Amino acid sequence: MTRLSVNINKIATLRNSRGGSMPSVKDAAIRCQQFGAQGITIHPRPDERHITRKDVYEIKPLITTEFNIEGYPSEDFLKMVIEVQADQVTLVPDSNDQLTSDHGWDTWKHMGFLKEVIARLQSHGIRTSIFVDPEEKAVEGAAEIRTDRIELYTEPYATLYPIDKNQAIEPFVRAAKVAENLGIDVNAGHDLSLENLPFMYHKIPNLKEVSIGHALIADALYLGLETTIQKYLDCLK
Ligand SMILES: CC(=O)[C@@H](O)[C@H](O)COP(=O)(O)O
Numbered sequence: 001m002t003r004l005s006v007n008i009n010k011i012a013t014l015r016n017s018r019g020g021s022m023p024s025v026k027d028a029a030i031r032c033q034q035f036g037a038q039g040i041t042i043h044p045r046p047d048e049r050h051i052t053r054k055d056v057y058e059i060k061p062l063i064t065t066e067f068n069i070e071g072y073p074s075e076d077f078l079k080m081v082i083e084v085q086a087d088q089v090t091l092v093p094d095s096n097d098q099l100t101s102d103h104g105w106d107t108w109k110h111m112g113f114l115k116e117v118i119a120r121l122q123s124h125g126i127r128t129s130i131f132v133d134p135e136e137k138a139v140e141g142a143a144e145i146r147t148d149r150i151e152l153y154t155e156p157y158a159t160l161y162p163i164d165k166n167q168a169i170e171p172f173v174r175a176a177k178v179a180e181n182l183g184i185d186v187n188a189g190h191d192l193s194l195e196n197l198p199f200m201y202h203k204i205p206n207l208k209e210v211s212i213g214h215a216l217i218a219d220a221l222y223l224g225l226e227t228t229i230q231k232y233l234d235c236l237k
């Protein structure tokens with residue numbers, strides 16, 4: 001079974017654009033789960049461009065599924081995710097000046113740092129995931145780090161999909177197979193959509209979870225959040 005974790009960053013983007021409390025991020029977390037989401041994902045960035053620290057603490061008690069918190073493992077970030085007891089933490093190598101996440105970790109270059117962070121999170125009972133590009137070496141490094149999962153960065157797949165879906169999926173199928181052989185579970189995310197999700201789901205049988213936000217919230221503007229979540233869940237059957 002592949003779980004759908006809805007990323008609600010963009011609800012916070014809309015809320016922050018007017019400086020008020022509408023649309024409510026808390027309501028979004030509640031309703032997404034009511035509508036069938038099997039997890040809530042957030043990415044509290046240091047500049048609080050969307051999800052704020054306050055959001056993190058306010059969302060936690062509303063989680064009835066799974067809470068996946070993504071971010072760069074600064075000391076502040078680690079203290080926060082341990083304090084709220086996230087179900088899963090996905091480590092992302094983003095710097096503060098990035099528009100969005102656009103690459104995975106060089107797991108060999110950052111081996112010592114990531115080993116320490118992963119062990120610390122696991123000692124608090126948190127499932128760990130490392131954001132990686134679909135490259136065999138990166139996955140092998142993640143296994144050496146002893147993370148529970150990897151998250152495959154899927155923007156390159158989404159970009160190439162409309163041009164050549166078989167070429168687009170190939171590195172991801174290979175990376176997922178390497179992970180399976182090394183005993184690591186596989187998540188995926190970034191720019192997944194109603195268009196490209198079904199093919200990825202059918203080509204990667206060991207896909208544990210997809211975290212989807214940008215395209216899903218955009219679709220919901222026209223289809224409504226409940227219908228949209230149902231449509232994304234239908235892609236995972
Ligand atoms: C890690 C990942 O690919 C996404 O969750 C990304 O973090 C989205 O961040 P923005 O919503 O700030 O674009």
Ligand SMILES: NCC(=O)COP(=O)(O)O
Pocket residue numbers: 007041070151188189190191192211212213214215216
């Ligand atoms: N980890 C990917 C995620 O949470 C959402 O990415 P996107 O769907 O907003 O591109």
